Amino acid sequence: MTDLKFNSDEMMTIAASRVLENDDVCFVGIGAPSAACNVARLTHSPDITLIYESGTIGTEPNVLPLSIGDGELCDTALTTVSVPEMFRYWLQGGRVTVGFLSAAQLDKFGNINTTVVGDYDHPKVRLPGGGGxxxxxxxCQEIFITMKQSKRSFVDKIDFYTSFGHGEGGDHRQRLGITTKGPTLLITDLAIWKPNHESKEFTVVSLHPNVTREQVQNSVGWQVSFADNLETTPEPTTNELNVLRELNERTRIAHTNK
Amino acid sequence: MTIFTNLSKAVSENLNDNDTVAFEGFTHLIPHAAAHEAIRQQFKNLTLIRMTPDVVYDQMIGMGMAKKLVFSYAGNPGVGLLRRMRDAVENNWPHSIEIEEHSHAAMANAYEAGASGLPCAVFRGYLGAGLPAVNPKIKSITCPFTGEKLAAVPAHKPDVSFIHAQKADKKGNVLLEGIIGVQKEAVLAAKRAVVTVEEVVDSLDTHSNACILPHWTISAIAIVPGGAHPSYAHGYYDRDNSAYLEWDKIAADRDLFTSWMKENVLDAKPEDFAARITHLRNI
Known part of the structure; x- marks a missing residue:
């Protein structure tokens, strides 16, 4: 509980930060995941290992990077390896416990599109693509996803499978020979979602404070399932909010002075 | 024998129309000065390889130099989309370009395979992903020992690779520090390699495991202080984040883009880069 007022972006970042643990080795996507991972490091998980795909391992940035290759990440890292080594030894080698991603489009099975809107050969919008x-x-042993809900991004059918979540659901990952768990958590500005044990469809397990089921349904392009024992996400604590706001303020100053 | 030369000669003697070329740098040490020189010399029909084609390839595509783009992430890092590349892909302006799209893992492995003298790269990748269906260069191979199906892509073998580095010694041995990306692999995979450096020093004065490219792996070196701007050179100057934000506006409009390129690239010189980083120096 806190006396401070907080907004839905802050709630999302803080809820996402809580799901990481001190002994996690986390491959960090840029944007919303980066803020959440660093709030985790600055609050309950000081020893978490954060990895960015530019090759920085065990990085402790004082400000959030604008890109995955900012000098701040290298300056504060335990070590910086080449990009081939990053992808071969550390990622492919199975050393990463959690991959933290965001998306342009997401479906109910956690499949992600960051490649194109529309047809691949004649796209309506050409997005940057998959990167790592x-x-x-x-x-990664499991995948957490964090992003804001909107009808544009939470769609019934994604236009391109940039990264595979649970495919068509059920045991689709195992049928493709994928041995890792895939998406196990989705943290948005409105709720926390987990895949149904059998179908693997994302189900709302916790609503953030003052959020209604209708709000969740109205920002999603499919019929939302809610857990029977639906919980309410604990409000941010004063400490969590202060850490996040100080991090954002340091980041703002660092990036506007250049 | 490595030859120290000026940037104009380094580019004209090593790049040709129709070449497959990599200007590499993973957010850091991006060879902007070399790319601008290539733009001034108006090369055509290039196959451009890069993991993260950002502002420099946006510029080269917008200037009509690219036949094909081989890449894994085409964005303006921390800002958004590449608007010149989008205009080429979505509207064929200034002309259509061919796209060969991979993942980072595939691109990094393909460079490593090229540097290793192998015909292809083998890795565990693209599982369930959509790219194999739209990129015929992505195939699979079965491990003869375990039966596991693995992804395979052709090795990258550029005609020439361009990189920017912090320094060279007087013999032309080159040192890269910080986020080193795939530059070592890009140089060793290529037939020819051109390096721009911040400075030349008597001794590289570093430790045993530093990332060093011996002079005999490099075709030409040009000294271009600030040559990575608006990206950065670790230990020399910071990233010019505002320039990346500004690029989003410039690239959004064809006329603004064309006039910006004339003023800042076509009518500019390699020596102009030094002044662009004076306010970003961090030593």
């Missing part, structure tokens, strides 16, 4: 995500999604 296709192999992050299959090589």
């Amino acid at each position: 995500a296709p192999e992050i999604a299959s090589s």
